[in-house]
Amino acid sequence: xxxxxxxxxxxxxxxREWYFTIEDxxxxxxxxxxxxxxxxxxxxxxxxxxxxxxxxxxxxxxxIRPEEKERLASLIQDKRxxxxxxxxxxxxxxxxxxxxxxxxxxxxxIAEKMGHSMNVGYLPDIFGQNTYLPSIFNEFGIDYSIxxxxxxxxxxxxxxxxxxxxxxxxxxxxxxxxxxxxxxxxLSDDQDYMEERLLPILDKISALNKSTxxxxxxxxxxxxxxxxxxxxxxxxxxxxxDKHEYILSxxxxxxxxxxxxxxxxxxxxxxxxIATQKSxxxxxxxxxxxDIKKLNDVAEKKLIHELEPLGSIASTLGLRYPNVWLDxxxxxxxxxxxxxxxxxxxxxxTNQEIVNRLTKVIRMADGCxxxxxxxxxxxxxxxxxxxSILVLFQLLPxxxxxSQDAILFTREKAFSVKDLEGNTVEMDxxxxxxxxxxxxxxxxxxxxxxVEAPGYxxxxxxxxxxxxxxxxxxxxxxxxxxxASTEKxxxxxKTKIENxxxxxxxxxxxxxxxxxxxxxxxxxxxxxxxxADAGDSxxxxxxxxxxxxxxxxxxxxxxxxxxxxxxxxxxxxxxPANLEERESGIRTKELxxxxxxxxxxxxxxxxxxxxxxxxxxxxxxxVLLQTSLVQPEHSFGDQGFSFIQRPTVNPYMASWxxxxxxxxxxxxxxxxxxxxxxxxxxxxAVVTKGIKEYQLIKETGELAxxxxxxxxxxxxxxLEWRPGxxxxxxxxxVYTPDAQMQGEMTFDYAVHFSESYDERALFKTIDCYNDxxxxxxxxxxxxxxxxxxxxxxxxxxxxxxASFSLMQTSNANVFCSSMKQAHDxxxxxxxxxxxxxxEQKVQLLGEHIQSxxxxxxxxxxxxxxxxxxxxxxxxxxxxKLTTKVDVQ
Numbered sequence: 001x002x003x004x005x006x007x008x009x010x011x012x013x014x015x016r017e018w019y020f021t022i023e024d025x026x027x028x029x030x031x032x033x034x035x036x037x038x039x040x041x042x043x044x045x046x047x048x049x050x051x052x053x054x055x056x057x058x059x060x061x062x063x064i065r066p067e068e069k070e071r072l073a074s075l076i077q078d079k080r081x082x083x084x085x086x087x088x089x090x091x092x093x094x095x096x097x098x099x100x101x102x103x104x105x106x107x108x109x110i111a112e113k114m115g116h117s118m119n120v121g122y123l124p125d126i127f128g129q130n131t132y133l134p135s136i137f138n139e140f141g142i143d144y145s146i147x148x149x150x151x152x153x154x155x156x157x158x159x160x161x162x163x164x165x166x167x168x169x170x171x172x173x174x175x176x177x178x179x180x181x182x183x184x185x186x187l188s189d190d191q192d193y194m195e196e197r198l199l200p201i202l203d204k205i206s207a208l209n210k211s212t213x214x215x216x217x218x219x220x221x222x223x224x225x226x227x228x229x230x231x232x233x234x235x236x237x238x239x240x241x242d243k244h245e246y247i248l249s250x251x252x253x254x255x256x257x258x259x260x261x262x263x264x265x266x267x268x269x270x271x272x273x274i275a276t277q278k279s280x281x282x283x284x285x286x287x288x289x290x291d292i293k294k295l296n297d298v299a300e301k302k303l304i305h306e307l308e309p310l311g312s313i314a315s316t317l318g319l320r321y322p323n324v325w326l327d328x329x330x331x332x333x334x335x336x337x338x339x340x341x342x343x344x345x346x347x348x349x350t351n352q353e354i355v356n357r358l359t360k361v362i363r364m365a366d367g368c369x370x371x372x373x374x375x376x377x378x379x380x381x382x383x384x385x386x387x388s389i390l391v392l393f394q395l396l397p398x399x400x401x402x403s404q405d406a407i408l409f410t411r412e413k414a415f416s417v418k419d420l421e422g423n424t425v426e427m428d429x430x431x432x433x434x435x436x437x438x439x440x441x442x443x444x445x446x447x448x449x450x451v452e453a454p455g456y457x458x459x460x461x462x463x464x465x466x467x468x469x470x471x472x473x474x475x476x477x478x479x480x481x482x483x484a485s486t487e488k489x490x491x492x493x494k495t496k497i498e499n500x501x502x503x504x505x506x507x508x509x510x511x512x513x514x515x516x517x518x519x520x521x522x523x524x525x526x527x528x529x530x531x532a533d534a535g536d537s538x539x540x541x542x543x544x545x546x547x548x549x550x551x552x553x554x555x556x557x558x559x560x561x562x563x564x565x566x567x568x569x570x571x572x573x574x575x576p577a578n579l580e581e582r583e584s585g586i587r588t589k590e591l592x593x594x595x596x597x598x599x600x601x602x603x604x605x606x607x608x609x610x611x612x613x614x615x616x617x618x619x620x621x622x623v624l625l626q627t628s629l630v631q632p633e634h635s636f637g638d639q640g641f642s643f644i645q646r647p648t649v650n651p652y653m654a655s656w657x658x659x660x661x662x663x664x665x666x667x668x669x670x671x672x673x674x675x676x677x678x679x680x681x682x683x684x685a686v687v688t689k690g691i692k693e694y695q696l697i698k699e700t701g702e703l704a705x706x707x708x709x710x711x712x713x714x715x716x717x718x719l720e721w722r723p724g725x726x727x728x729x730x731x732x733x734v735y736t737p738d739a740q741m742q743g744e745m746t747f748d749y750a751v752h753f754s755e756s757y758d759e760r761a762l763f764k765t766i767d768c769y770n771d772x773x774x775x776x777x778x779x780x781x782x783x784x785x786x787x788x789x790x791x792x793x794x795x796x797x798x799x800x801x802a803s804f805s806l807m808q809t810s811n812a813n814v815f816c817s818s819m820k821q822a823h824d825x826x827x828x829x830x831x832x833x834x835x836x837x838x839e840q841k842v843q844l845l846g847e848h849i850q851s852x853x854x855x856x857x858x859x860x861x862x863x864x865x866x867x868x869x870x871x872x873x874x875x876x877x878x879x880k881l882t883t884k885v886d887v888q
Contacts, residue, residue, distance in 0.1 A: 002242065004206060004213045007249040010230055011050035011220035013124055013181050014057060016088055016338040017354075019347045019714060019734055028223055029057055030064045036226045037071060040080050045231040048250030050082040050220075053122035055110035056334065058083060077115025082250055084111025084118050085142055090337040092123075092130035093272070093670040094286060094293070094692055096300045097640045098818045098831075100130065101857050103334050104140050105823055106327075108858060120251045121172060123147035124181040124218075126339045127282045128670070129273035132640030134174075135166035139857035139878075144255040145174040146216075148181060149281055150273025152652070158210040161258060162267040167642050168875035171268075173259045177218055178208060178278065184219030187227070189236035202244060211265055214258045215244075216251075272644060276663045277652070280727060282343070283663075284540035286670045286693035287620070287706035289344030289351060289739055294690035294746075295358035296336060302365040303329060305772045307372075308820035309395040312828050313471065313806055314372045316848060316883045317379075318796060321821045322368045329361045345537040345728060347714065348738040363787075370786040373776035375795055380475050381778050383799035388778065390417060390476045394468035395772040397809045397816050397830070397844070401467055402602055403563055404773055408459045409781040412481040417463060419476055420802055428561035431460040435782070456781040464563040464601065468773070469805035471819070478777065494558050497565035499599040502606055502753070504567055509553045511569065513606070515753050520682075522628045522753075527551055528593055529704070530573050532582045533620045533711050534720070537739060538727040539663065540620055540709055541719035546582055549573050551593065567597045579618040589616050605687070605752040605765055610707065612747075617740045620709045624702040625751060627677050627684035635696035635703070636685075637675040638766070641817070641833040642874035643759055648698040657723075664721035668695045668706075673766045677703065678757040685762055687769045689748040705749065710741045759835040760813045767815065806883065807846035814842045814871050823859055828883055832869070833876035841868040844879070853880040 012032065016022055040046050051057055062069055075081040087107035092100055111117035121137035121144065123129060129150045137145055145164055156162065156176060164174040183201050186193070205215050219230065227233075230248060237246045259265070274281050286293075303326065315321040336342055341354055377391045390408065394400045408415070413432070417425040437453030468474050496505035503514035504525075513525040528551035535541030551571035558567050573591040576582040591614070598607035610623065636643045650665040669675070675694040676685025686694075686705060693706040714734035715726030750769040754761060776786075783790035809816070809832065817831040834840045844852060854869060855862035855878050862880055871877050 002245040004202070004215055004244045006202060006215045006217050006244045006246045007254040008184055008187065008217050008219050008230065008234055008246055009050060009250055009254065010048070010227060010248070011181065011218060012052060012224045013220060013222050014052040014054055015222060015340055016056065016335055017346065017350045018340040019350070019729055021350050021353060022335065025223070026060045029060055032223075032225050033057070033061050033072070034065070036081065037068070037075060039226050039228050040075055043228075043231060045248070046080075047248050048080055048082065048253070049226060050118070050122070050251055052089065052124070053082070053084060053086050053118055053120065054088055055084045055086065055107040055117075056088050056331070058110055058114055059331070073114045076111070079116055079250070079252070082116070082118045082252070083114065084108050084116075085121065085140060087331065087334045088338045089124070089126060090334065091126050091339040091342050092133060093128045094342045095296070095337045096304060096672065097132065098304050099300055099333065099337060101136060102330055103337065104136065105858065106330060106334065108140060109823065118252060119143055120255060121145035122251065124177065125149070127280075127285060127343060130639060131270075131272040131644055132166050134164045134172045135168050135170035136857060137172045138170040141856075141858060143173060144259070145172045146177060146251055146255070147174065147273070148177050149279040150275050151176050151269070152275040152277050155269055155275070156208060157267045158208060159265055159267050160205070160208050161212060161265045162269050163265065165268055165270045167270070167640075167644070168872055173255065173265070174269075175216060175255065175258070177216065178205060180279065181218045182221045184217040185221040185224065187219050187230065187233055189233055189240055194237075194240065212258055214254065216254050272639060276656070276665045277659070277661050280538070280662045280722065282345070282538045282727070283666055283668045284535070284693065284706070284709070285343045285345060285538055287540070287709045288537055290690070290708040290741060290745060292336070292342065292344060292351065292354050292358060293692050295355060295362070296333070296342060297690035299333060299358050299361045299365065301770060302362060302369070303333070304818055305770060306395060306774055307365050307368055308818060309471065309772070310369060310372050310393060310774065312819050312821060313393070313473075313804070314376060315821060315826065316806055316828070316885045317376065317800060317804070318798060319372065319375055321826070322372070323821055325364060325368050329364050332357050332361050344739070345714065347734060348736050351736075351738060366786070367788055369774060370788045371793060373774060374789065374793065376473070376800060377776045377778050378795045379798060379800035380802055384475065384802055386477060388478045390478055390775060390777045391473050392466065392468055392476065393473045393774045394470060395774070396767060397471045397807050397819070398812060399468065399470045399808065400773065402768070403462050403464045403600055404466055404775065406461055406463055406775045406777070407785060408461055408478060408777055409779045409785070410457050410459060410478065410480050411454070411781065413457055414481055414483045415459070416479045416482040417476050418479065425466070425476060426464040426563065428462045428464070428563045429459055430462055430561070430564070433458045437781075458782065462561070462563055462600070469803060470808035472805035473803070475802040495556070497558055497560065497567045497597065497599050499565065499601055499603065501604045502599060504597050504599065504606065506553060506556045506569070511553065517755055520628065522626050525626050527624045528571055528573060529622045529624050530575050530591065531620050532579060533618055533709050534579060535709075535711055536713045536716040536719070536726065537711065537736060538715070539719055539722050541721055543579065543582060544720065549575050563601045565599050569595045569597065571595065575616055575619065577616055582618070591616055591621075603768065604754070605750040605769065607750050607769070608748070610747040611744065612707070613744045614708070614710060614741055617710055617712065621707045622704045623707060624704050625684070625686060627701045627703055629677050629679050629682065629684065629701045631698055632677045632679065632696055632701060633698070635669070635675060635677050635694070637669060637671040637694070638673050638763075640672075641876050642835040643762075648696045662722075666721060668693060673770070674762060675703065676752075676762070680757055681755060683754045683757045685752045685765070687750045687752065687766050691747060691749055707747050708741050708745060710739070712737050712740045763815050763835050805846065806848055807844050807881070810843040810845055811840055814840050817876060822880060828881040829859060829878060830881060831876055831878050832871055834871040834873060837873050839873050840871045842871060843868055844881070848883045848885050850882045850884055854878070855880050
């Protein structure tokens, strides 16, 4: 009897796009799928083929071959072709947690409708694993995960099979494909191949499987065509190898048979997986091609924070939820979220398509938002019999108190905003522009005539001391020609800005910040750092002998309103133009960074915007924010539904070359929304919009945010932090001049200081800065600010109340991750999470809620809730609501 069983799994790893375009990929897909189905039908011994766990291939294939649907479905249902649970293989460290959940929601539904969704959270190639993936898989009813990257060998403790656990305690059974997804790609019974390649690999895999004789051998590669000879090759190998029994199999069968005894594997692994020992993680890819990181952040937030909750409110008021449009937008985003796409390690042609795709999603979302806001506002206006109103929408299930931005159009320079009880709303006019009314065409008996239209004002305002109802809206009236009675600011100090919490000032050509609560002054608060980047699209690489160049303050300008104070600061860096100049010690370029610092009344954080017009190549720009913490050992960052802790010095860094790591384990980390540091007495944190990479520097206590990298090659050999071959394709140099990021860029983030460490306060800061609110003014002066305003649309036949709240959560320590319509019916789904270390009880309050069912991420089944809902520590709950609103 043979000692070991080798599960040979034929598969194709299907990159949606990369150095090739998505059109190239889809052309290959149709050809390869045609051949695959022919082979599977002709050879019953070809028992299974894994198509990379992606359901997007079904959509793309059936667009071209709709007549093959039943044929493909039959092979999927018979578990011979495996698709799902993903829609695309998303980079789990660069996208919103909700994007990962939706990716699986669409992926599993599409696969199930075709017959079967693979019961394995398959992660063959993404650059590191999100700490909440086990929990997310678990809540989709997925029992297993197979992954390649991110593990240290000593974490495995001699077993490639283990339990992978999330911070909330949920877990899946997992396997690490130690040699990646391609060790059996060229499987053969040739004697030389067996002795030189196959058997040594199997011996190594066997040595790392102390608790089982089952060995997994993935047999595939990138965009590969089905290997028709595999059944015969497996048969021949069994005849030649006395030690191993080879079977042609699939990942589900391997995991089911390997984990048949629950207590066989005792090793448990927790946390995000970003180890660089065996596989490259490309830790600095988070700052590559900032253009798509920024656009993706905008697109995700428009869908998750604005359109879905507004659509949910609208649907309960009798309007149509934009589910068909959202389906299209999400699928376009899933294509962007594929790891080679959102990572930015792609050709210029591919990246331009990604930019176009994201721009299209943003336009579509804006259009849907425009329609819904306009329809609701018209129905409110009909009820009030007033055509000059402003509706402010609060899109979180908590009441809002504070200030909100809005754009208002008025006939007169002087105007006021009042609530419906006649109270004037305090506001600051941040910017006011007179606009020509243009000309209108009037048709007369004598023909068309052009008539001059009166001009008007476009006003950017900050409305203050607002109180908005939870998950709903409030209406205000606008009065032309009435001066708003707002208190004017006193004498403006040209050297500083301040509010109740912070003071910012410039002294000795450096920025300083003061915490008013304890009087602590943080000197050299903000500096820009510029260094050479001798890397490629995958990895930053330092240039030997290069020294950082730091910024100096050139000019300062302060402006103040009653509710907001702003400081404009210009920094300048004298830098080399490219790598050649750096190597020669020449500096011919002035890199100018314009910054705006904004402090609003009532906010405990500083809003920061940087503008750069980059004409320098082969460099990296970071902003260094002084935390004033002494020798911090750890930073923290949010990931999924809580915070995780990361070391400022990676213990493997000292000996990574001697241990032959795939790349240096540099302590540079991804962030979803926020990163910071604390010593328990002082906490410093930054909330970012589109900035996805940070490092906490232990020696100085500085929190470094990478604003952007500028590098023009897709791959490069022998980098300082990544020895050996170029990543990706290594037999051709692919130049990517667009990745040099020439041109204008804007960077936004907020800085928060506090005298304690409170997870709930930090997540509240994230919500406040991300601004889950939209507004709409009914007016006829300007029909171009929101693109669909100039067109006629159908309005609801009913009138709507001037104020509305769909629901409110009873516990401010519980946060809302998303609110949307259910995938398969018209119920409302709301996801609540608890980042703290204690479980929380919460109720959903609201007269419009008829029933509440607690379900899972896959939105199936559920238990009706009549009492408080328990949200576990560092966990989340998904609730399905039936609602009813009576409107006139």
